[in-house]
Amino acid sequence: MTKSSKRPPAGLPDKDTLLAYLRETGSAEKTDIARHFGLKGGDRRALREMIRELEAEGRLGKRGRKGFSEAGALPPVGVADVIERDGDGELYVRLVEASPDAPRALLMPDKGKPGPAPGLGDRLLVKFFRSDDQWEARLIKKLDAGTNRVLGVIRKSARETRVEPVDRRSKDVLLVPQAQSGDLRDGDLVLAAIEKGEHRYGPKRGKILEHIGKEDDPRAASLIAIHAHGVPTGFSEAVEREAEDQALPTLKGREDLREIPFITIDPADARDHDDAVFAQRDEDPKNPGGWIVWVAIADVAAYVRPGTALDREAREKGNSTYFPDRVEPMLPEVLSNGLCSLKEGENRACMAVRMVFDKDGRKTGHRFVRGLMRSHAKLSYEQAQAAIDGPEKGDGPDDVTGPIMQAILYPLWNAYHTMLKGRLKRSPLQIESAERRIRMTPDGGIASIEKRTSLEAHRLIEEMMIQANVCAAETLEQKKTPLIY
Incomplete structure (x- = not known):
């Protein structure tokens, strides 16, 4: 033996x-x-x-x-580099200075960590743990965030391929290994990581992480901003699957608001519609000259439930990020431009507030409801304003606004003018700043930068949304719920 x-x-x-x-x-x-x-x-x-x-x-x-x-185990806590992003957008880390065959670990999102989310090339302090058949890592702290990543442009010569950083303040010109340079072309925009090790003489060595586009593409400015600021892009397969699996809203647990003729008023180029409004005279004899104003917003919480992949990734993104030629949305398009957009003629889950104002514009009461609504019209600010101004000042009503002047548009404006009386008495801080619109050419260039015209229609929606937020704050205060105003 x-x-x-x-x-x-x-x-x-x-x-x-x-x-x-x-x-x-x-x-x-x-x-x-x-x-x-x-x-x-x-x-x-x-x-x-x-x-x-x-x-x-x-x-x-x-x-x-x-x-x-x-063998193959990871320590409870260690310093790791983000080495890979898979097709679902999931990030993987590996211990610093580990062998190439050392196990990688799936980086789990941590909604409690402030600052931008980790990205390829970042160095992190993480806690490792075993889950089922794979290693997972949870972020403790981001180390030297972004200092070992370079967003740059490929410069090729007969002898070598380099990455020149787009940030002119950076001195990290990287030399790309021959094995990685074959498919690269002069002028390509890439994201590269600085290879570990000593670089005593000449440029540092770099590893290509992502091929982003071409430097002379007008849209490269947005791409550069996205990567330079670590804006999260795309969605994981789990998030896309959860978004696709959402069911159309029903009346279960909701008040039927479909007979209330809500309308949406948004910029002419808006792709989604977050809020809708309606106003009518208050028939209560105790409130002569008063108004009832409804504001409804898409009930996103009906689809983004706590603890789901949708919730975790939305927290990581924090908000949608807008550029002149693109948007990086917080939620997949099937929600942001679908079930969470108050589209004309379609049933939508909403959170609505019914507000009552007296003849002096003072809010005397409100109540919130979870409802099922159906937008009766989709208007642009310019379209609504032209209808109210009438043909003597411009185009006047059109085929959409003409039929709803008496029942919807005039009551909205009359209610708004009454609300203004209360606003003037409150004398809130009012900051007027010019907003500008960037008009793009079909190939992504800038055609013009124009000052947006401030219309009364903009101020109407603003005032009604402010009052809805006041109602929300008052309700949360009554419930002794901590909040930020």
Whole structure:
């Protein structure tokens, strides 16, 4: 019988028990193992022999100068680099200075960490743990964030390929290995990582992480801004799947508001419609000259539930990010431009507030409802304003606004003028600043930068939304709920 097949002495753990202990602790020295299992004398000598056998079998690895860990195991806490993004947008990390065959770990999103989300090339302090059949990592702290990533332009010559940073303040010109330079072309916009190791002479070595586009593409400015500021892009497969699986809203748990003729008023180029309004005279004899104003917003919470992939990724993004030629949305388009957009003639889940104002514009009451609504018309600010101004001042009503002048548009404006009386009495801080619109050419260039005309229609929607937010704040205060105004 060989030494490796002898039965371990009493008190000595078998190999699987020892590995299970190391798996739980991450790593341990021989003295720690012996102390844990209460080994003395001959048992300690047998332990040393068992450790040598496990090393020879490839089941045990060194950790530090004296420590041991299960082969392929990761420490409880370690410094790791973000090395890969898969097709679903998931990020993977690997221990710094680990061997190429060392296990990678899936980086789990952590909604509690402030600042931009980690990206390719970032160095992180993480906590490792085993989940089912894979390693996972949770962010503790971002280290030297972004300093080892370079967004740059490829410059090729007969002898070498370099990455010149788009940030002129950066001195990190990178030399690209020959194996990576074959498919690159002069002028390509790329995201590269600075390779670890000493760079005593000449440019640093770089590894191409992503091929983004061409530097002379007019749309490159937005791409540069997205990558330079770490704006999260795209959605994971899990998020897309959750968004696609959402059902059309029903009346279950909702008040039927479909007979209220809400309308949306948005910029002419708006792709989605977040809020809708309606106003009518208050028929209560105790409120002569008063108005009832409804404001409804898309009930996003009906689809983005706490703890879901949609919720986690939306928290990571924080908000939608708008550029002159593109938008990086917080939610997948099937929601942002679908179920969470108050489209004309379609049933939509909403959160609505019914506000009552007296003849002096003072709000006397409100109530919130979760409802099912249906927008009766989709108007642009210019379209609504032209209808109210009439043909003597411009185009006047059109085929859409003409039929709803008496029932919807005039009551909205009359209610707004009454609300203005209350606003003037409150004398709120009013900051007027010119807003500008960038008009793009078909190929992504800038055609013009124009000052937006401020219309009364803009101020109407603004005032009604402000009052809706006041109602929300008052309701949360009544519930003793902490909030930021």
